[in-house]
């Protein structure tokens with residue numbers, strides 16, 4: 001295993017039993033390495049198995065075959081999720097929502113106050129500690145969701161299309177925040193999207209997937225310097241080449257389907 005990797009996945013297959021004669025193969029021969037303190041992006045069309053891949057990494061879905069090797073072998077890999085919706089508990093305050101996550105991971109109570117305040121500060125939201133989630137905007141709720149995930153100090157942060165339900169201005173701000181947080185807090189991220197510009201802006205490495213079954217079709221190492229700007233022509237260029245590859249894949253798939 002590479003010395004700077006948090007996780008390596010080797011030859012991973014996932015098939016679901018759907019009651020038909022043959023199990024449905026959703027992921028096939030997935031291999032990837034996630035280096036420490038980087039952002040790896042899985043880019044793929046709807047239904048190609050992106051969320052399933054994250055669920056395997058989180059230990060929620062068992063692979064049919066293949067290996068997942070975590071760098072820290074002395075204990076299971078600690079992961080935390082940020083979903084499309086923040087999924088905050090509406091009857092708990094922001095502080096209590098984050099404390100709930102800390103409690104569920106058995107983080108000692110003596111650490112809670114500092115963790116909650118530090119992570120809320122990181123997402124720029126210290127003023128909402130006592131608020132209830134429904135009084136916050138969608139973007140603020142998502143920031144709390146990120147703070148909650150960071151509070152457990154995971155080895156790997158799993159982000160499943162976390163900004164896809166936000167307006168474009170909030171989404172852009174949160175993409176910038178994600179990069180800043182990763183750099184200042186030395187977090188490692190596995191990020192799912194089907195948005196080319198989001199992938200180009202965030203990623204150190206992009207794994208482009210195709211469907212039926214989900215496979216990694218291309219790996220793109222993004223060498224654009226940081227901080228990146230949404231208006232950088234080089235970013236547009238990368239986004240354009242990702243789009244070309246992406247739609248070529250979809251066309252090839254439709255041709256295979258029709259044959």
Ligand SMILES: Nc1ncnc2c1ncn2[C@@H]1O[C@H](COP(=O)(O)OP(=O)(O)OP(=O)(O)O)[C@@H](O)[C@H]1O
Nearest residue numbers: 016017018026044045046047048049050051052053
């Ligand atoms: N527990 C399950 N049992 C059976 N089939 C499943 C299960 N979970 C996912 N699938 C199937 O696996 C395929 C991939 O689903 P998945 O949600 O991983 O795709 P995705 O790329 O994340 O899609 P989207 O971008 O639309 O969220 C789909 O056909 C889905 O119906």
